[in-house]
Amino acid sequence: MAPTVTTVTLNNGVEIPRLGFGVFQVPDAETAPTVRAALEAGYRGIDTAAVYGNEAGVGTALASSGIARQELFVTTKLWNADQGYDATLRAFDASLAKLGLEYVDLYLIHWPTPGRDLYRESWQAIEKLTADGRIRAAGVSNFQPAHLHRLLESTSLVPAVNQIELHPGLQQRELRSLHADLGIVTEAWSPLAQGAVLAEPALTAIAERHGKSSAQVVLRWHLQLGNVVIPKSVTPARIQENIDVFDFALGDEEMAAIAALDRGLRTGPDPDTLN
Template sequence: MSAVPSITLNNGVEIPQLGFGVFQIPPEKTRDATLAALETGYRHIDTAEMYGNEKEVGQAVRESGVDRSELFVTSKLNNGFHAHDDALAAFEQSLEDLDIGYLDLFLIHWPLPAVGDFVETWKAMEEIYRSGRAKAVGVSNFQPHHLRRLLENTDVVPAVNQIEVHPYLTQETVRAFDAEHGIATEAWSPIAQGKVLGDPVIVSIAERLGKTPAQVTLRWHLQRGDIVFPKSVTRSRVEENFDLFGFELSEGDLAEISALNRDERTGPDPDTFNMVPE
């Protein structure tokens, strides 16, 4: 097993703090990329219905030779299935496509405030959680006001909120709300699709430590408590992104990187994004 630290979610489930993401990896490349990650030592895989590669993730998990109990697999509800019964059926489809027995974590992918009532969607997620076929349930791209509605109107506190986080979008307000309510923060787009890798501050720290800018950025996430899952189809990059535990950033390094915040998104704003698949 790897030296990856785990975070205990609010229901007692342990999640590896570093995982492997398969967003934007084409289905035909997903199996090999996921196998490479598992062979490197990753034990946490993050996929979604929307990505169209759940079957290939499941194939890699089954072929890896790693015991299912040692793995943490996440998927997410696609945007066209927010109605209660549709959410339950979509979850069943994810289980069938993955064919790995159960999910460790299932998330509502987007709040879609103009599309439907995500509180009712969450009540379906609660049913899924109580069935035991998802060990934990959570949300993705939820702002504090979205979360507040869930906390006021439902029973199960989300275990996780997966949001866009990187040095140019540090998300301190959302992270503080999550922490206050026992919700773990996961970071997607952790290197801002590569935009931060040429930043002089990050480059300077990387050169001083003999690490790459990506390693420094991912280490920043880990030390501030984010759960992170970089993705790559290049084996050397997959291995590089896993090599984060032989060095530490100083408090000064962390502060310098956090000071780069400019509230700059690479993805949609959750308060305005309402796209559903046709």
């Protein structure tokens, strides 16, 4: 029987699954069978983006799944080249058409690209799409504290989510604390640091104690911190393993041992300089 994934309530009352499935770097042709495998394993949150080039594959899997639309939570993202008010509206229409959906559950500005300084205009378009009922929840991705503060100077719509690189090697404490103050849910991309942290002795020892893998321990750590997490895999066994993290808990000492692994390790770009 597939595990039941619990949810977190966003600042507008919408519920998001605490553990979803990411499709970054999955080729479009492989996306439909991969997402189907995830849905069969029990995932209901699917995270894609315009720049991934696989929204159509996600849509195909969702359409053929037989799962009621209201049981699914679909996230996609606005790419950097499409920022700006009118461009955002056009890009959203294009994403929705590829997904074959009438609305998305969460729409994110993918990167702040501060050098171009269009994220506030883009957010105005997202406010309109939200008011029109085409987006259930609006959020951002890779926003640093300065970007969030600047955005909030010009809007009453607080992002529901900030999706950031977050794993034991890059724990983002300052940003997570700001999210807590503002009522923004922290969502972790690259939650396993693309495997870079999984051989850490602290993690392998905890994994052995619980009869789990290091990856499962890290995902459990995210959940206990309150993060929403979106691991990705194209391997059916790994897809299954990643969702099988609701039947054990980490103790305070184990959480502290993982907290000690923070070393500012980025596997992706720096949001302050990516333009």
